[in-house]
């Protein structure tokens with residue numbers, strides 16, 4: 001016999017059998033329900049004394065029978081498809097009448113059912129029918145349309161198939177329109193949690209937004225939730241989650257990013273409740289590292305951290321894995337391997353650990369025999385959003401014209417530049433620093449910074465417009481010292497086009513920095529000559545032909 005869902009306790013076997021027989025019913029593909037089905041349903045509900053709910057596939061096949069309200073039905077697997085309907089509908093009874101309830105509507109919405117019908121039952125017979133379906137997201141309006149109550153048999157001749165096809169078409173058309181408007185970029189919603197930190201929580205949310213942007217996301221909504229203690233199950237309240245799900249629908253977002261770290265159980269529960277992709281701060285940061293990893297050592301470390309973080313999140317969860325699909329949180333050296341199972345991941349972790357040891361040994365030996373007379377390397381570091389990448393571009397701008405081969409991009413994040421009176425220099429960009437690096441990621445982060453050890457000079461970019469710029473500087477410098485980085489430093493005070501003159505001066509003085517606007521190209525000559533002085537001071541003489549500032553023919 002087919003399974004009965006919901007509360008079947010205390011039901012007589014004969015009644016259970018009758019309910020089970022509902023599985024044999026079928027509705028023609030273009031009809032909402034048949035007269036026989038409605039009558040049987042009403043009669044059985046009256047006998048049971050509880051509502052009875054049916055889950056029907058679009059082709060009219062019975063998929064599930066539950067004693068209880070719509071929420072008692074199992075959620076169909078693979079029901080959820082971006083911006084489309086799930087292909088399932090719910091037909092159920094209401095013994096007390098009263099139309100569709102709030103839980104009915106939120107079930108409809110969350111699982112994108114094709115439609116939901118409630119049949120009022122009086123004396124074992126159907127009386128009125130209440131119908132609702134989703135509508136394309138509009139500002140200010142409800143996400144569904146509820147039709148006025150009609151006599152139960154009014155829908156028997158209705159061409160449900162055609163109505164549904166029209167609705168799907170409309171939904172798809174709107175989704176296409178939005179895609180055109182947005183351009184690329186994964187649309188994400190940020191959820192910051194204020195556990196009583198006050199303004200600090202706001203800053204952390206700003207930082208989360210920066211991280212999301214760096215990972216290639218488009219932030220369409222930010223929500224700061226005040227919660228002194230996290231909800232053990234959902235981190236935030238259930239009501240808040242429903243709200244966010246609705247925002248996601250209106251904003252066409254498929255991803256929720258939480259500013260706190262979620263336990264594997266929380267992430268799973270939130271995903272289940274919202275049907276959205278759920279990421280936490282650590283996963284977001286891992287994704288950024290994955291984009292910045294470019295040495296074998298860094299790639300191995302990032303993959304290792306990704307797998308370690310992923311492993312506990314895999315328990316009994318084929319579903320979450322398949323949902324990962326693509327986009328933020330799925331990138332990286334291990335990208336293609338995310339599909340493998342737990343055991344294989346365990347093996348991979350083991351192999352990576354050995355690989356990392358091997359590479360480290362190799363590198364120690366390679367460093368000993370580092371070549372003389374090579375092109376000096378200048379690495380750019382700094383807090384996230386300080387303007388490192390903009391500065392790299394500004395310092396190597398001429399390369400963009402693509403005329404001179406000297407300036408051609410070598411690797412995505414290293415470019416050749418030219419310093420007047422000195423010669424060629426390699427500039428290399430790095431991943432931004434952030435406060436509260438998740439402990440699980442420290443090793444991977446350091447690995448992405450490994451190239452710093454090849455640098456002859458480290459440019460430390462400070463954003464003069466940032467609150468706490470001095471503190472950011474200190475955080476970064478402390479970490480560099482911890483890593484044992486000995487290369488000379490030069491502080492670049494950036495964004496002077498927008499900075500308060502007093503802040504700028506204070507930073508310049510306290511950090512002995514060079515003030516620039518990477519965006520407007522101001523102060524770059526001063527910076528170049530400071531760089532040259534440091535390089536020469538560390539025993540890297542100017543290149544012979546460059547002393548006359550004659551540039552070689554490209």
Ligand SMILES: Nc1nc2c(ncn2[C@@H]2O[C@H](COP(=O)(O)OP(=O)(O)OP(=O)(O)O)[C@@H](O)[C@H]2O)c(=O)[nH]1
Nearest residue numbers: 214384385386387388389390432495498517518519
């Ligand atoms: N006003 C102004 N904005 C700037 C300047 N330099 C960079 N920005 C802006 O600051 C933002 C961050 O710049 P990026 O160069 O991406 O910063 P980053 O340090 O590479 O950031 P991450 O790689 O995310 O750590 C961008 O919106 C830039 O346009 C500047 O000199 N003046």
Ligand SMILES: [Mg+2]
Nearest residue numbers: 388389390429
């Ligand atoms: Mg950058």
